[in-house]
Amino acid sequence: MANVKTADCFQALSDPSRREILLMLSKEKQNINAIADSFDISRPAVSKHIKVLYDAGFITITAQGRERYCELNQQGFDELKEWISFFEAYWTKRLKQLDTFLKTKHAKPKK
Template structure:
């Protein structure tokens, strides 16, 4: 099953795993050492991240290393960008309004 990127990043532990792997690839045990949850729970989080394409697992000898693949976050960036533009416009309008109010108060 291919999961949704939004579903994957909805969980704070998965966001922390992405942040951790952005620094360098790590094996499952190394990832688990950074959290106060069980290794099976970390494996479940990694599975979800893998299913949505944010993590790629590569076998290197007996170890399985997790590599982050941030390209999947492009969808999130595009979705949030539309709201960024909206709020920038609103905040610019508010700034203009406040500047005009300040100017009008000085005139009085």
């Protein structure tokens, strides 16, 4: 099943149940029934969560016989990784500038 990203990754991660599903899938791929059995919500509700994760590109779904298996999709995390990397670089640069400023501002004059 091809996965074309159609949802915002941050919206997909906003729900604790969806984050829990991703943590479950980080251990191994699982069929939808096994995922649903881990939650105290209806199977249709779990299916909706899975659809959101699929639409955001975080998981792939493959059919094996009558079962549908969910698996993490590493490429689905690229947008999130790029966003975080941007701010990591931003703050690293700002902190280095602050460090330089503080060192020059408070440097003791040589006698």
